[in-house]
Amino acid sequence: MSAPVSETATAALQEPETPVEPPRGRGGGRTPWWANQRIGLLILVVALSALFGILRPAFFNQQLVVFPLLRDIAMFTVVGLAQMSVLSIGHMNLAVGRMAAFSMMITGISYDLWHFSLYAGLLVGLVAGTAIGALAGWVIARTGVNSFVVTLALDFLLLGLIPLVYTVLTDNAAFVTKPPGMRELRNYSLADVCIGNVCGSPAVPQLAMFAVIAMVVVGWIYSRSKLGRELLMTGTSVKAAELSGIPTARRVITAHAMSGCLAALAGFMLAVSTGSIKATIGEEFMLPSFLGPILGGTLLAGGFVSVWGTLLGTALTSVIRKGLDLLGVGLESLNIYLGLILLVALSTDRFRTVLSDRQGVRER
């Protein structure tokens, strides 16, 4: 039955119908490049970097500015990806930071008590993150309670649990055992990687490779794998997905498990770059976790994600942060600008969709 439809039927189906409207929207190959949100972001990031560079040449200082900037971008991109995973199915993960803290607590235990190596500890942390994420997903899938509430409650729970464990196991609310290689990982850049006489740039931290790996894997999942597509379909319409044979409950769990795993990775990157494993890891993750994906075009309602967009959205906020910092704007009042940028960016985006909705007509 390769061709169950006869030619007569095909001919009959070809009869004139209401005219087809031009394709609209994201990702469809026809969008002109200048209207692409991600290209806009890229231009903005480059332009702002140039501007800050002109105003403060120190902005291009490789060791003191670019290196930590890239380290921040790398880490917050992973945080953004963690949030993006659940946004893809139209959910939220408010416990993204606390999941990172939880995983790092387990990692810390593995270093401190079991004397694991750096990467064995990372692996343990990733497993712990995946498990706690899967737990959140399981509760949501089983009970049907809003993901917002479940992850909020989980956040509360972990907020209580983590310090308790730290008090029991540590003296100064931080795990002191540092496995060999951790300090190197923090400070080494591509300059330490040489092929023959050619060495990489001292501005690019080695830690960034984790972000690259995460981006490649997550990007591959969403663009090529069946899993990623099923997540996006679930995000677009749970009902239609269920009726198309997608195991939606399992996909909900998968998305949250992915989120937990990525949160754990981000927590590890933060632990390495600050050099300590403590209970407060991930406290500042929540806002950036939404900023990156949302600025990058990921839909809050689910069904569309952008890995590149998440990187660019994160880069934009980090560049602004760093640039304003160099210009002498106090670190905390940077928030004012970040919040305003978020509002303006989303308002203009909204304005654009309204315009395009008015031009292209949607069927009722």
Place this chain on the structure above:
Amino acid sequence: MKRFALRFARTTEMTLLVICLVFFIGLVIASNGDLLEPNSLRVLLQFLAVPVLIGLAQMVVLAVGQLNLAVGAVGGFAACAMGVLMADHGVPVPLALLIGFLLASVAGLLNGLLVVLTRINGFIVTLATMTVLLGVQYRLVGTRTVDAYPQSLKSFGSYAVFGVLPLIFLVALAVAALLAVMLRRTVPGRQLLASGGNPIAARLSGISNDRSVIIAHTLSGAILGVAAILTVASSPGVNKSIGGDWLLPSFAAPIIGGALLTGGSAVVLGTVLAAFIVRFVDTARAEFSLEPSWVNFVVGTVVLGSVVLGQVRSRRQERRTVVKAPDVAVAGGVS
């Protein structure tokens, strides 16, 4: 009246009331009656005022189907603004308090306007305003603690009627009562709940859902304004960390109190009782000299437990009923 009593007996409020009483009696026994001493009671109630208000501030936006991530930021910003006005600029107390209250209300109004005008998800809007206001709060006070405001305000904050009932607690209860009357008995209040319960039906009945959203956010801001006033009055000083830990409790109280995230529920009493329960957990924690973290742990478990139970209950009810909101499939739901 009898039927009303029967109906009440089956509500979340009744369950909470029973839990509160059990908790209280348990605590009294555990403390060998020390808790009944005026001083202990006063302390218990003193620290209840602000949690009650921030729970209500969240509840009123949940009622219309929105949420407000900026509760802590609005409150902290208003508190710092009042502190700075009084301490650095010598503005008289009543005027400073009024300005702070109005600032908070305007911040709420802005949230509402932004949600309505841009049609961006309320979550993102309030996340953004939260960020902005946190920045402003820091601008105002920096790293210092502002405490040089008149003693009269501080004595208002610590005054207790009969040495037992703190004034600020009574103020919080008064706000709760006002809110309850407003949501139950006034036309804007009823319209607000109608918009939250079934926006389509509300619109067909000539109710402006946009107006309801704006009113809810403004009310939220105003309640936070009062919470800020009480905070300034009752704490030794204001700094950048005021409001930083308000977000989670603000959701915990209404959710435990039985509020639906989809909107349409007014659970003033439930929110107040839930705040009581959280406070009791804290008191118990102190009584048994446990880590403060236990409170969060327990509250998190309770929140999770109560929503799961609530869901089970509403599913059971769904089988019997026909009238439900058209958007019962919420973002996080899986059918």
Place this chain on the structure above:
Amino acid sequence: MTLFEAEQIDKLFPGVRALDGVTLRLEAGSVHALLGENGAGKSTLIKVITGLYKPDGGRLLLDGQEVQFGSPHESASAGIGVVHQERNLIPGFTVGENILLQKLPTSRGLVDRGRIRSEAARWLGELDLDIDPDKPVTELSVAQAQLVEIAKALSVESRVLLLDEPTASITPNEAERLFRVVDKLKNDGRSVLFVSHKLEEVFQICDTVTVLRDGASVLESGALSDLTRDQVVDLMVGRVHEALTLPRRTVAADAEPLLELTGVGTATGHTDVDLKVRPGEIVGLYGLVGAGRSELAKALLGLDRITAGEVRVRGQVVRIKNVRDALKTYKIGYVTENRKEEGVFLEQSVARNIAVTVWDRLRKALGHVPFLRYVPKKAETAIVADYVEQLGIRIASPEQLAGTLSGGNQQKVSLAKWLAAKTEILIIDEPTVGIDVRTKDAFHTLIWDLAANGLAILLITSDLPEMITLADRVVVMRDHRVRGEVANDHDYDTMSQQVIRLIHAERTTAA
């Protein structure tokens, strides 16, 4: 006396003329029926009358005065009450508050509960309803909720009342009660517009009728006493069902059924359902809205519990756990009636909409590592292109969002995914709702063709001509039970009589 008139109403949607010079006249003290097939323009007309849509031509007259409504609220204040198909009550409120929501009585700034109670009781009394105004609406039955909505519509002193499919989801007994209320309204001098698919009800309670077809009125204010049922049906469907003649197709009567139900009962209330579908056969499952046909389909797919009897697929007794199971293990596909919410992913590309069921089949392991499975783009594109061509789906690119397609094309996409999955049993639920007449014919040819190629098709439809055109056998369902079966002789008159008799026979026994 004419109370309300919609005169020569035009309404244009991009590419479609939804209403073309439609005139509707409502007299005081009479019940007027608005009939037409799905997509004929009934709901558009109602939306114009209630101010949800602005007409592109024509005018509305109330008491001979021209009126314009910018919103449903304005039309309501002018005295036009509507009871919509969807329930429009506020869940947390009492009956009384819901009735008076549009104008809550107050005293000294506060909502006056006493007056709500007394005024609501007055309106409920006017309808002879014994419902406590203090009862929360969540405790009402479907029919009670509907009657409360009528009371709500009356509370703004409506003189014109529009009832949109009021009997769609209530039992015959409850419907009789509703009709008594309608009679009372009529005797009070009000004007009622009754929209329904159930012709027997229309003949029972209505005085005059306007029939719409393809957005135009084919009969304006005809007296129902001068019309027969068949005349009305002919007006509604035109002679479309005769235009399409399909070649004969033979079904081997002794072939083993692909799908067989014996004595099936479900959690949604079905009892003792027997049904057989052979390969190459189209079995029509006919019934009115609410008869439990889609619910049966969903139970078959494992979305609801089957509590009794057995389901056999290819002779084997099976327990289908979910749609995935149905699709992968038993090759059963379900084209849903609710296209926009359940059939098509509006915000995803056409390609993904079609390929969603074949990813499992297509995926390849990357370097043979079980975790790393990917979907090869080429194979996916080829399949999508194949079905886009076969079904004549009109798109600019496979990456186009499905939400930008017309209804007919969306329905084709919704069907294509099951064909791509190579299903052998296809349950098709109301395939042509809201699709224009020409595309309808094409769909019928397509479904016919699928059966000719050996698929077993269970066709659920409320569209009698469609059923008679396509089905080999018609199984009639009512109140979640099979009421009888008719072998289709493709003759409209005898078939419609037999089917209607089956439904009607049941009604007299129930009442």
